[in-house]
Amino acid sequence: MATVVLLGTLDTKGDEYAFLRSLLGAQGVETILVDAGVLGEPRTAPDVSREEVARAAGADIRALAEAGDRGAAVETMARGAADVVTRLHAEGRLDGVLALGGSGGSAIAAEAMRALPVGVPKLIVSTMASGDTRPYVGATDVTMTYSVVDIAGINAVSSRILANAAAAMAGMATSEPPPVESGKPLVGASMFGVTTPCVTAARERLEELGYEVLVFHATGTGGQSMEALMRDGFITASLDVTTTELADDLVGGVLSAGPDRLEAAGELGLPQVVSLGALDMVNFGPFESVPAEFKDRVLYKHNPTVTLMRTTPAECAELGRRIGRKLSRATGPVTLFLPLRGVSLIAVEGQPFHDPDADRALFDGLRETLDPGVDVRELDADINDPAFADAMVDTLHEHYRAWAAEGVRA
Numbered sequence: 001m002a003t004v005v006l007l008g009t010l011d012t013k014g015d016e017y018a019f020l021r022s023l024l025g026a027q028g029v030e031t032i033l034v035d036a037g038v039l040g041e042p043r044t045a046p047d048v049s050r051e052e053v054a055r056a057a058g059a060d061i062r063a064l065a066e067a068g069d070r071g072a073a074v075e076t077m078a079r080g081a082a083d084v085v086t087r088l089h090a091e092g093r094l095d096g097v098l099a100l101g102g103s104g105g106s107a108i109a110a111e112a113m114r115a116l117p118v119g120v121p122k123l124i125v126s127t128m129a130s131g132d133t134r135p136y137v138g139a140t141d142v143t144m145t146y147s148v149v150d151i152a153g154i155n156a157v158s159s160r161i162l163a164n165a166a167a168a169m170a171g172m173a174t175s176e177p178p179p180v181e182s183g184k185p186l187v188g189a190s191m192f193g194v195t196t197p198c199v200t201a202a203r204e205r206l207e208e209l210g211y212e213v214l215v216f217h218a219t220g221t222g223g224q225s226m227e228a229l230m231r232d233g234f235i236t237a238s239l240d241v242t243t244t245e246l247a248d249d250l251v252g253g254v255l256s257a258g259p260d261r262l263e264a265a266g267e268l269g270l271p272q273v274v275s276l277g278a279l280d281m282v283n284f285g286p287f288e289s290v291p292a293e294f295k296d297r298v299l300y301k302h303n304p305t306v307t308l309m310r311t312t313p314a315e316c317a318e319l320g321r322r323i324g325r326k327l328s329r330a331t332g333p334v335t336l337f338l339p340l341r342g343v344s345l346i347a348v349e350g351q352p353f354h355d356p357d358a359d360r361a362l363f364d365g366l367r368e369t370l371d372p373g374v375d376v377r378e379l380d381a382d383i384n385d386p387a388f389a390d391a392m393v394d395t396l397h398e399h400y401r402a403w404a405a406e407g408v409r410a
Contacts (some may be wrong), residue, residue, distance in 0.1 A: 002095040002173040003030045005088060007081055007112055009105050010035040010050075014043025016100060016162065019154050023166035024098075029173060032093065034084055036077040036108045038065050048084055056083035074104045078111035085112045089120065096121035096173035098165060100151050103128055106144075110136035118229070121172035125165045127151065139224035143168075184212040185400060188226040188235040190242040192218045193302070194344035195277040199241050201389040206239070209397055218242040218278065223257035227264035237272065237400050238265040239392060241383070244278030246319055247311055252291070253282035262323065266330030271399035273392045274327060275337045277383055279319055279362060280347040280355070281308040300352050308346075310353045313361035320365020328371035333399040335375040337392050338363060342382035 004024055006017050010033070021031045021044075035046035036053050038061065054061040057080035064073045088094040097116065099109030106126040113122040122142045129144040136144060145165060149157045187206055191199040203213040214235065216222040223245045229235045245257035265272040281300075284290045284307045290299065298310035311319070327334055342348035343359065370376065377395070381388045 001028060001030045002170075003032060003093055004096045004098055004169055004173050005032045005034060005085055005094050007034045007036060007085065007097055007099045007109050008101055009037035009108070010042035010044055010046055011037035011040035012043075013101060013105065013151060015154065016151055016158070018044040019159070020098065020100070020162055020166055023163055024170055027167070027170040029170045032088065034081065036081050036105075038070075038073045038077060050077075053077055053080040053084055056080035056087075070104070074107055078108040081108055081112035082115040086115050089116055094120070096123070096169050098123050098125075098169045100125040100147070100162070100165070102126070102151065106136055110138075110142055113142045114138050114140045116140075117232075118234075119177070121169060123165060123169050123172070125151070125161060134221060137221070139221050139228045184210060185236045185404075186229075186234055187211045187213045187237045187239055187396070188230060189213055189215050189239040190218045190223060190226060190277070191215050192242045192244055192278045192344070194281075194346055195242045195383055197345075197384040197386075198277070198389045199239075201386050202239060202241065202393050205390065205393045206396075209393070211237070211400075213239075218244050218255070218257075220245055220248065220255040220257045223261050227257075227261070230264040230268055230270060236270060237396060237403075238270055238274075239396055240265070240272060240274045241392070242277035243274065243323065244281060244283075246322060247279050247282050247315070250319060250322070251282045251309075251311065251315055253284060253309075255283040262326045263329075266326065266332065266334065269330075269332035271333045271396060271403045272330065273335050273337065273396040273399070274323075275339065275383060275388075275392065276323075276343045276362060278344045279316065280311055280343050280353045280358065282311060283308060298353070300346065308353075310355060311358060313355075313358045316358045316362035317365035317368075320362045320367075321369045324366045324369030324371075327374050328369065330374075333403060335377060335392075335395045335399070336366070336370070337388065337395075338366075338376065338378045339383040339385075339388055340378055340380050341385075345384060348382045 024031050033046045034048040035042050035050045051061045057076045059076045106128050109124050124144045125147050127147050129146040133144050189199050206213050216226040245261050249256035287307045300308045302308050347353045
């Protein structure tokens with residue numbers, strides 16, 4: 001039988017978790033109920049007590065309750081819950097995790113779920129799921145569903161929402177994953193709409209050469225997910241075509257992957273081929289959401305929900321310097337490709353973000369900080385030229401074969 005871990009604060013949500021447990025039991029799924037509450041007594045008996053969860057975080061539950069600091073208590077119980085669920089998974093006693101709650105309960109559950117491997121079913125029914133879910137989901141495969149009503153008792157609406165969640169989790173936990181081919185090296189590739197032709201051509205060629213390609217949309221979490229899978233040992237080579245998330249991090253756009261983007265492959269010594277895809281742009285939401293200080297900049301309505309802003313020469317120069325420093329620290333084989341005729345579909349001649357001065361500043365910034373030992377290829381083509389994709393693939397293939405031949409990875 002599949003086993004689903006139910007993780008939550010049983011002092012406030014005990015009745016609801018008892019309802020979930022009965023629903024899952026009716027579908028032939030075993031459950032392990034983990035209590036991450038702090039204040040009141042649990043309203044239903046757990047299988048893993050709050051005392052055990054607190055101890056897993058190196059804390060005492062009574063001291064947490066007496067301190068009266070809710071924020072600190074949530075952080076502590078989240079750490080403990082992460083330790084508990086990873087242990088249960090290692091023991092083969094966890095086929096999925098289901099939780100429900102408001103902001104605090106969702107935060108505890110989400111941190112625990114993010115500690116589990118990709119592919120383990122993870123579902124949170126949350127009052128927070130209709131807003132910005134990035135703080136909960138992060139770069140993992142956590143699923144969130146909006147509770148519609150507050151999670152405060154079983155009623156005509158909540159019963160249906162929880163029944164749907166239980167059915168979804170039962171299905172995920174009991175289903176067999178589809179068979180996939182194994183043994184192929186995994187390549188991570190970054191893509192945006194304005195670099196799609198390049199990455200599509202590169203992916204097809206890499207697959208012909210015997211690689212499996214995982215494509216990540218460069219939306220902030222996409223870059224984080226790609227690099228997390230490198231650190232977890234899944235991805236063994238990087239085709240980082242689209243480094244646009246660095247522009248959002250520098251200027252303040254909405255799709256930043258953080259300041260550490262473009263560092264994982266280099267730190268791990270993985271073979272990587274890098275380009276400058278979509279560094280001509282910073283991303284915002286609908287046009288009216290663009291900050292006032294940018295209203296006089298070159299703006300482009302990509303669609304009703306996405307507004308793009310052209311990066312200036314000064315911003316491009318700094319982006320070049322940052323990329324140069326990152327690639328210079330790489331411990332494995334790395335090649336940087338410069339598309340001299342445009343870094344995106346809308347940066348080529350005749351398009352709204354065509355700006356030779358900004359592109360020149362980007363290349364000059366790279367040269368300022370790039371170690372002379374880093375291989376740089378300048379191509380008289382735009383990034384979506386098929387020849388540009390072919391050149392990157394050929395180079396990555398050479399890097400990977402040499403790297404594997406050294407015995408770094410079979």
